[in-house]
Every structure is written in structure tokens, then in C-alpha cells.
Amino acid sequence: MDNVNLHIVVFPWLAFGHLLPFTELSKRLARYGHRVSFISTPKNIARVFPKLPSQLSDLINLVEFRLPIVEHLPEDVEATIDLPSDGLRPYLRRAYDSLDHQLRLFLKTALPSKPDWIIVDYAAHWVPAIAEEFDVPCAYFSVVNAAVLGFIGPPASLMGVSNSRTTPEQFAELPEWVNFPTTVAYRGYEAQEIFEQEALRDGSGVSETYRFGKTIQDCQIVAVRSCSEFEQEWFNLLEQIYRKPVIPVGLLPPLQRETSFEEEWKSTMNWLEKQTQRSVVFAAFGSEAKLTSAQTREIAIGLESCGLPFIWALRDSSGLPKEFKKRVDGRGEVLTGWVPQSQILAHPAIGGFLTHAGWSSIIEGLGLGLKLVLLPLVFDQGLNARHMVEKRISMEVPRDEEDGSFNGDGIAKTLRLVMVDEEGEAFRTKVEECREMFGNEELNDQCVRDFLKYLSDHKRNSDSSKMG
Structure with a gap:
């Protein structure tokens, strides 16, 4: 240069x-x-x-x-x-x-x-x-x-x-x-x-x-x-x-993607190694928005009822439904505190990303060829979600137009459509095209x-x- x-x-x-x-x-x-x-x-x-x-x-x-x-x-x-x-x-x-x-x-x-x-x-x-x-x-x-x-x-x-x-x-x-x-x-x-x-x-x-x-x-x-x-x-x-x-x-x-995990994440790594490639949903909602107890509960219901394996990075687990972790044991993991998001997203078992539609998360997900389900919470995230849906790259979780509330059923159906249902094939094809650009x-x-x-x-x- x-x-x-x-x-x-x-x-x-x-x-x-x-x-x-x-x-x-x-x-x-x-x-x-x-x-x-x-x-x-x-x-x-x-x-x-x-x-x-x-x-x-x-x-x-x-x-x-x-x-x-x-x-x-x-x-x-x-x-x-x-x-x-x-x-x-x-x-x-x-x-x-x-x-x-x-x-x-x-x-x-x-x-x-x-x-x-x-x-x-x-x-x-x-x-x-x-x-x-x-x-x-x-x-x-x-x-x-x-x-x-x-x-x-x-x-x-x-x-x-x-x-x-x-x-x-x-x-x-x-x-x-x-x-x-x-x-x-x-x-x-x-x-x-x-x-x-x-x-x-x-x-x-x-x-x-x-x-x-x-x-x-x-x-x-x-x-x-x-x-x-x-x-x-x-x-x-x-x-x-x-x-x-x-x-x-x-x-x-991110320029350098670490693929090795610290000792404390070895159990998560071992769990991921047992999953089918591109089958796991990673759910995370950024550092800015604090989920309400009601929102935490509905996300939990959605992840449980979708039937897909998942990892959920959750800052505050106090809003989780009673015995949720026991019911999803073996199929889902809930991680609290700091989570090595980049390393988890880069694992070959991860196939989908339930995200708040922050621009950094969208870039990281599409760069890895992940299928996105968007649940915007604050700031520019709603505009990002409309932008991505308009380009038919991802889907947004259905919301009540009056108060913005959402439910677990809507999360589960959207996750299944984007990840596995036949109707979602067009999104999966579009994501692969975007990977060529974002990655x-x-x-x-x-x-x-x-x-x-x-x-x-x-x-x-x-x-x-x-x-x-």
C-alpha cells in the first residue's frame, strides 16, 4: 500500500x-x-x-x-x-x-x-x-x-x-x-x-x-x-x-477468532462436540438491554418448545421458569455472566442465532453463515430488524403492535421456520449468499x-x- x-x-x-x-x-x-x-x-x-x-x-x-x-x-x-x-x-x-x-x-x-x-x-x-x-x-x-x-x-x-x-x-x-x-x-x-x-x-x-x-x-x-x-x-x-x-x-x-475455550468452558465445548453440525441455536441479547422477567420467561418457553438444541447466554437468570433448566437438561444450556460469544458462534455445531439485532451481532452471525431470528429491544435494533427482513435475510419474532410484547410460541415457530421447516429454505439460501459478503x-x-x-x-x- x-x-x-x-x-x-x-x-x-x-x-x-x-x-x-x-x-x-x-x-x-x-x-x-x-x-x-x-x-x-x-x-x-x-x-x-x-x-x-x-x-x-x-x-x-x-x-x-x-x-x-x-x-x-x-x-x-x-x-x-x-x-x-x-x-x-x-x-x-x-x-x-x-x-x-x-x-x-x-x-x-x-x-x-x-x-x-x-x-x-x-x-x-x-x-x-x-x-x-x-x-x-x-x-x-x-x-x-x-x-x-x-x-x-x-x-x-x-x-x-x-x-x-x-x-x-x-x-x-x-x-x-x-x-x-x-x-x-x-x-x-x-x-x-x-x-x-x-x-x-x-x-x-x-x-x-x-x-x-x-x-x-x-x-x-x-x-x-x-x-x-x-x-x-x-x-x-x-x-x-x-x-x-x-x-x-x-x-x-472480528479479526482473530479464538476457537479454543478456557477451562471453565470445557463442559460447554464437550456438549457442543456431541451436537449435529449446524443444529444448535445460540441465544444472546447484547450488553445494553436488560430483559424483564416476563421477557425472560417467554424466551425460555420459546427455546424449550421449539425442540431444537440451544445455548442461551443470559445475564440474569432470576426470571427463568421454575425447573426450566431441569426440563431442558441435555438439550439446552443456560450460561450466565461473561460468555465467550465469538468462540461459541464459530463452533460448527451452531447453526442459528436468536439475537437482539445489534449490528455487530448481525455482522458476526452472517459472516459465519448463521440463520438469524431477530428480537430487537432498544436503540437502532428495530431499524436493523426491518432492514434485514426487507432484504429477506432473516425473520423477526412476531410482536404485539400496541405494546411490543411477544410470546414463546412466536419465538418457537420462527426458530423452527428459519432453522428446519421447508418454508424457510429461501432464508437459508439467502444466508449462504450473505456469508460470501459478510465473511x-x-x-x-x-x-x-x-x-x-x-x-x-x-x-x-x-x-x-x-x-x-
């Missing part, structure tokens, strides 16, 4: 759905010989970089910023997964915003070279202005796909300047800037929650939608965790509504190379630094 070596700062938001994609991107940038300064808090850095790959250790600089003490925020909280309740999220955002002084100091003293670019997350709406003080351009890296960005809209709408959404109902409708037919939109029960969580000003001082809009507006380019082969129409739309370069950086599946390392590498070429061609002290 003929790019000159760059110094790139990456600054993710404090949630695992953001930290992990930023980590994957950092590793890929470093693989091409570029220096990366990865900024986060001490606990998060230890979580996502427990050990730096030896070939990258000289290129990735782990920079620890300590979160300031903020009223209402417990001292040991450094990521959303640490929060005892969702109501404390605004205070974590406030603490994150208070890292501005440490960022200024880092940029002022960055050695041995001033950064060529800063890659920021949506929440860091204040970073581009600081970067401008040091004459460093910014790229916004979106961990959500182009369809989600297209639906949430242009910066002016997100910031409340024009065409802004002022009611929950507007989140359940196709916005006027989307100029092609699509079913990508929130359902009514999702729209109310999204409006309250995202569109209203919170305890941090601004709304989540404002953060998105301000960051997109003030960055020179937008980089998206996706590829044009998957959603070209949405990339075209983003170019129109952002009026700046929008660059796919690839799907960024294609050459495609992902080419996206990263194209992104790096743009960064090299448009760094500020380059002769070609006129932003396109």
Missing part, C-alpha cells in the same frame, strides 16, 4: 457496541503500518485490549483518560454496561463530555507527531471544534449502518434546525428525505421509547439526536461500518443529505484500504489537503 504512515487518534463512546467496532477498526488501521492512539478509560482499555497482538503492539498506543467524578454517577462506572440503571446514562455522557480538557492536553503534547486525523464517535460532538484548534481534521465513524443513518436523517433535522421530529409518531413514519420505498422505520411501541431516549434533551445538557447531528455536521467525512455492496441505495442517500464524503469502511468482523476478508480489507487512501490524500499538511 502506497499510503504514507499516518498518526490516527480514535475516540469511541463508552459502550461495548461502540468500543468493540472502534477496536476492530484500530487493529485494521495498524495492520497497514499506521500509528493509532486509542483513547478510553482504564477499565475499558483493559476490557477491549486485554493483550495487544504482538505484531501491533508498537503501532497501537493505548491512552487512558480518567472519568471525572460526576454527581449521581457511581465511581466505578466507565461504560454503559456498568450502569445500575438506564436513567443514569445522561450522567455518563456528562462525564464523557468532561474529558475535553484531557483531550486538549493530549493534542497539545502528542508525540512524536501531531495526529493526522481524529476518528470520533457520535457522542463526542465537542471534539471537532477542539481538533480544529490544532488543525486536525475529524472523521465520524458510525458503528450503525447506512440504513439507520439514512432513517435518522440529516444534521439539520437531528439538531432541531429544520424538518425535525417533534412527536413519537414521526419516528414510525418514513421521513421525507428518504426517496425510495422501504419498510425501515420504527414500530409504534419503539417510536415512543426512541423519542423519549433520543430526541429529548437529557441530563447531559443536549439530546442524543443533537449529538449525532452536530458530530456529522462538524466532521469532514463520515465513515460507516458497512459496505456499498450491501446497501448502495442508503449510501447514495447519505451522500445527498450530508453533502460530504461518506465512505464505507467494511463490516469489520469476505478481501472485501473488508479493500474498504479499509480505500478509507486509508482518503485519509492520506486529505490530511491537512498534504499537498492535496483540500477536503472533497
Whole structure:
């Protein structure tokens, strides 16, 4: 690759759905010989970089910023997964915003070279202005796909300047800037929650939608965790509504898949070895949503009645039906606490994935050729689910349109249809086609190379630094 070596700062938001994609991107940038300064808090850095790959250790600089003490925020909280309740999220955002002084100091003293670019997350709406003080351009890296960005809209709408959404109902409708037919939109029960969580000003001082809009507006380019082969129409739309370069950086599946298990997981490994290839369902619902007791009970009923072997990664087992584990003994395993999801998903016995439709989980599942059943719970997950169903890649668990509730029977029927029933053959064929795209390392590498070429061609002290 003929790019000159760059110094790139990456600054993710404090949630695992953001930290992990930023980590994957950092590793890929470093693989091409570029220096990366990865900024986060001490606990998060230890979580996502427990050990730096030896070939990258000289290129990735782990920079620890300590979160300031903020009223209402417990001292040991450094990521959303640490929060005892969702109501404390605004205070974590406030603490994150208070890292501005440490960022200024880092940029002022960055050695041995001033950064060529800063890659920021949506929440860091204040970073581009600081970067401008040091004459460093910014790229916004979106961990959500182009369809989600297209639906949430242009910066002016997100910031409340024009065409802004002022009611929950507007989140359940196709916005006027989307100029092609699509079913990508929130359902009514999702729209109310999204409006309250995202569109209203919170305890941090601004709304989540404002953060998105301000960051997109003030960055020179937008980089998206996706590829044009998957959603070209949405990339075209983003170019129109952002009026700046929008660059796919690839799907960024995990670079190194560990297939060995630690000692504590040997019994799970032994159980998997006894199962037929592609027969087992893996169920997991991410780090952000906390299942209610009612939801846990219905998922349990669905997994029990579907008749398929399964592994369920469950953070809190208190909502399980009485004697559930005894009834499924031998056919199903319930794992609590931290679970080695990537290793389990990569096992040849796993054939299906009952998931919350987080973009990272969809990418990982399709990259491995797994059949997906989607049960979206929060944030962009509903939009992801509509997107995947529209492309006939997966199926969504049936829900009550009024309150979003679901039942075990709907889960069981959807799992069987996608995994084994004759009517699901079209989905299984489509998944194999997607595997060629989502698991294609050459495609992902080419996206990263194209992104790096743009960064090299448009760094500020380059002769070609006129932003396109």
C-alpha cells in the first residue's frame, strides 16, 4: 500500500457496541503500518485490549483518560454496561463530555507527531471544534449502518434546525428525505421509547439526536461500518443529505477468532462436540438491554418448545421458569455472566442465532453463515430488524403492535421456520449468499484500504489537503 504512515487518534463512546467496532477498526488501521492512539478509560482499555497482538503492539498506543467524578454517577462506572440503571446514562455522557480538557492536553503534547486525523464517535460532538484548534481534521465513524443513518436523517433535522421530529409518531413514519420505498422505520411501541431516549434533551445538557447531528455536521467525512455492496441505495442517500464524503469502511468482523475455550468452558465445548453440525441455536441479547422477567420467561418457553438444541447466554437468570433448566437438561444450556460469544458462534455445531439485532451481532452471525431470528429491544435494533427482513435475510419474532410484547410460541415457530421447516429454505439460501459478503476478508480489507487512501490524500499538511 502506497499510503504514507499516518498518526490516527480514535475516540469511541463508552459502550461495548461502540468500543468493540472502534477496536476492530484500530487493529485494521495498524495492520497497514499506521500509528493509532486509542483513547478510553482504564477499565475499558483493559476490557477491549486485554493483550495487544504482538505484531501491533508498537503501532497501537493505548491512552487512558480518567472519568471525572460526576454527581449521581457511581465511581466505578466507565461504560454503559456498568450502569445500575438506564436513567443514569445522561450522567455518563456528562462525564464523557468532561474529558475535553484531557483531550486538549493530549493534542497539545502528542508525540512524536501531531495526529493526522481524529476518528470520533457520535457522542463526542465537542471534539471537532477542539481538533480544529490544532488543525486536525475529524472523521465520524458510525458503528450503525447506512440504513439507520439514512432513517435518522440529516444534521439539520437531528439538531432541531429544520424538518425535525417533534412527536413519537414521526419516528414510525418514513421521513421525507428518504426517496425510495422501504419498510425501515420504527414500530409504534419503539417510536415512543426512541423519542423519549433520543430526541429529548437529557441530563447531559443536549439530546442524543443533537449529538449525532452536530458530530456529522462538524466532521469532514463520515465513515460507516458497512459496505456499498450491501446497501448502495442508503449510501447514495447519505451522500445527498450530508453533502460530504461518506465512505464505507467494511463490516469489520472480528479479526482473530479464538476457537479454543478456557477451562471453565470445557463442559460447554464437550456438549457442543456431541451436537449435529449446524443444529444448535445460540441465544444472546447484547450488553445494553436488560430483559424483564416476563421477557425472560417467554424466551425460555420459546427455546424449550421449539425442540431444537440451544445455548442461551443470559445475564440474569432470576426470571427463568421454575425447573426450566431441569426440563431442558441435555438439550439446552443456560450460561450466565461473561460468555465467550465469538468462540461459541464459530463452533460448527451452531447453526442459528436468536439475537437482539445489534449490528455487530448481525455482522458476526452472517459472516459465519448463521440463520438469524431477530428480537430487537432498544436503540437502532428495530431499524436493523426491518432492514434485514426487507432484504429477506432473516425473520423477526412476531410482536404485539400496541405494546411490543411477544410470546414463546412466536419465538418457537420462527426458530423452527428459519432453522428446519421447508418454508424457510429461501432464508437459508439467502444466508449462504450473505456469508460470501459478510465473511469476505478481501472485501473488508479493500474498504479499509480505500478509507486509508482518503485519509492520506486529505490530511491537512498534504499537498492535496483540500477536503472533497
